[in-house]
Amino acid sequence: MPGFLLDLDGTLYNGDRPIPYAAEFIGWLRERGYPFLYLTNNSSRTPEQVALHLTATGIEASAHEVLTxxxxAAMYLKDAGLDSGPVMCIGETGLQQALQEMGLELVGEEAEQRGVTVVVQGIDRTFSYEKMFKAVRYIRAGAKYVLTNPDHLLPWNGELSPGAGSISASIERASETAPVIIGKPSPIIMRYATARLGLAPEEIWAVGDNINTDIRGGAEAKCRTALVLTGLANESNVEEQIARAGVRPELVCLHLMELAGQIG
Structure with missing residues (x-):
């Protein structure tokens, strides 16, 4: 029985707008009992908020079906033994809550804090020079630098806005330290996702619209891969994107129900 790791924005919805056939595809998965996980690089929302957003676009979802x-990132800190000291969090509600639920002590940019062991950074739409200054100070003093996801741009309702990777570029440049990357295409999130499904990687389809994150991450994790042409990749640019990325998906589909038809 196949399992599925499903990207969200550009695959199941475009911002606030549902993508045609996405709800039908989720219904198809549920009817057949195929295990799946909503897998997102977005660190700003909690699983509950992700599920509510999916529901608002007409897609049935619950928080336990989401991995952000x-x-x-919170699981990685725990597993890597990086949870023993204060953590500077540059991020929004989803990241803050995930770290707190893992029992980590968070410090903000407003206070000087000695002994910070990790700087964890995601998307932060209140990012400031002061936050960058303190993050760089901690990292240069020996704190580990962890980045939730490398996306430089985020698609939203037909536009692109700066993502976590754009913020990271400034911190990495000033600290002269490359971060540990958690989100797709990193093997870290893929290991947690495949473990959650309880299937071997070769039994899992990684599905998404982004060749550099969804497809590359799936391929490097030894999953099967399916690119849908409903987001960053579309009919007019897909071959150019494949050539530039140097990664070719196993299947290329116009939409999710075409993928269903090919899998059967």
């Missing part, structure tokens, strides 16, 4: 890069 924020959750994966």
């Amino acid at each position: 890069s924020a959750q994966a």
